[in-house]
Amino acid sequence: MSVPVCVLGLGLIGGSLMRAARAAGRSVYGYNRSGGPVAAAQADGYDVSSDLGAVLSRAQAEGALLVVAVPMPAVNTVLQAIATTARDCPLTDVVSVKGPVADLVRDHGLDGRYVGGHPMAGTAESGWAAGFAELFRGATWVVSADEGRDPVVWAEVARLALDCGAAVVPAESQEHDDAAARISHLPHLFAETLALSGVRGGNLTLALAAGSFRDGTRVAGTSPALVDAMCEANAAALLRVLDEALETLAAARTALAAGSTSELTESGFAAHQKYLERGGRPSITGIVPGDHEWLARLRDAGRRGEALLTLPREVS
Amino acid sequence: MSVPVCVLGLGLIGGSLMRAARAAGRSVYGYNRSGGPVAAAQADGYDVSSDLGAVLSRAQAEGALLVVAVPMPAVNTVLQAIATTARDCPLTDVVSVKGPVADLVRDHGLDGRYVGGHPMAGTAESGWAAGFAELFRGATWVVSADEGRDPVVWAEVARLALDCGAAVVPAESQEHDDAAARISHLPHLFAETLALSGVRGGNLTLALAAGSFRDGTRVAGTSPALVDAMCEANAAALLRVLDEALETLAAARTALAAGSTSELTESGFAAHQKYLERGGRPSITGIVPGDHEWLARLRDAGRRGEALLTLPREVS
CATH class of the missing domain: 1.10.3660.10 (6-phosphogluconate dehydrogenase C-terminal like domain)
Structure with missing residues (x-):
């Protein structure tokens, strides 16, 4: 049984992620600061709220995977609330830059449960209404492979990307x-x-x-x-x-x-x-999160342009 | 009755121009230095030769419109032959740069019968085999409107561009x-x-x-x-x-x-x-080559992004 997914921010990416995760059979709920997208998502049948504290309390109680999907300038505020209310949850994000988000996460002492992500997908549109479940189908989703990441959280984040139809490319934040x-x-x-x-x-x-x-x-x-x-x-x-x-x-x-x-x-x-001529995306196989040098081996595979298309059975 | 068209160089542009001019009912013949394209064009039923002197003698006798369609490095050699054998012919070119060609034309004393041109069309392919009559359909064809150009030659060059299906944008060589x-x-x-x-x-x-x-x-x-x-x-x-x-x-x-x-x-x-939002291409009307300040008025129209879609009746 996969953990619930808690999406923080219901713009194009967060809103599409919510739809894609639900389409994949995941339990999913979310938060947005402004009420317009909340009302629109509710009208579309999604379990969302503009009460960040309540959403994070529920996530903490359920051990949900938190997905920070707000714009970079709002990340710090959201991390502050997570540090207060939901610091035990596995944590990822979908912000387009990885080093600065990792730095903020460290500042808030949330490093141990964090693995960054970046789905390389988008459209010219923005906002909840522009989102759709298929946005990530066939896309590349970078999952950070910085040294020291937790293998269980890493596998959770990779699983979410795969559930959304993307291919996972491991990369160090700086390389991304x-x-x-x-x-x-x-x-x-x-x-x-x-x-x-x-x-x-x-x-x-x-x-x-x-x-x-x-x-x-x-x-x-x-x-x-x-x-x-x-x-x-x-x-x-x-x-x-x-x-x-x-x-x-x-x-x-x-x-x-x-x-x-x-x-x-x-x-x-x-x-x-x-x-x-860069060719197809060779598949990463046989690297189990938690095994000897798993992060270094994932980084090497990413540097060769390889991608993970399924999780190894040992962690799935 | 339009003058014959003599195309010098049978690559993508020259070869397409030959096909387009014939499709428009023009009498057309041509030259290419290397024999491969000549054989290919002959096999396609075109009147072409690799004997530059003979082709230019015929053009001089018939008062044909010469179209220099060789790459820039070969322009000087072709102009030299024209200056020797066909200096009374109206003369244009389809080279992608206008100032340097105009300078060479002046060096060879061919300035009085020259009006430069540049059809803004092309494909990733090159050579006779890649050419086709429709290449210029709807394209922009710059016709030089430098001060001192001859109105009869200007109208001949514009007519050729229009016959090929292009829209004529007048421009000074430097502006082009x-x-x-x-x-x-x-x-x-x-x-x-x-x-x-x-x-x-x-x-x-x-x-x-x-x-x-x-x-x-x-x-x-x-x-x-x-x-x-x-x-x-x-x-x-x-x-x-x-x-x-x-x-x-x-x-x-x-x-x-x-x-x-x-x-x-x-x-x-x-x-x-x-x-x-640059919008459609407003049509130039009412400027007759040879009228008072016709070149200055054409240049102004080109600077507004306007194009000539038909020749005024007075010169057609």
């Missing part, structure tokens, strides 16, 4: 944040910069824009507040990755001024081919 | 090249840089890549030689646009280090909205 900067946050900054460059050219330029501009700027259509929240929470990793990209562009600038762009175009083309 | 740097060449350099950034993160990073990385890197799949040819030919404009973008990113870096990305995300989002 570096990867997120490379594949999401930097692409957003580049898209914004390209959009600005196009508009600075005036209406003639926009009239000539075709596929390369459309695709290169697409994610500039994301709400600025959402992009700010992602980038600012991951500032340390993003600054490193941005500096590296600025170096690449500065070298290309020097080479272009000398008459050639081939160093960048050839290495960039080769990199893109490598991305296209 | 600046726009191309913004909407195509800079996006290519950014895509290459993003692809490199992703691969530097290793297999874990590539395993986590989703939509924003896929779209942001898509054009890094373009052949490096093709990107080099575009960027290097347009180096002057691209350097200016790249420097502007580097300034934008450097400012974002400073702001991020201080804790906020909102200046970039808000202006970038607004720019992207402006691009999305």
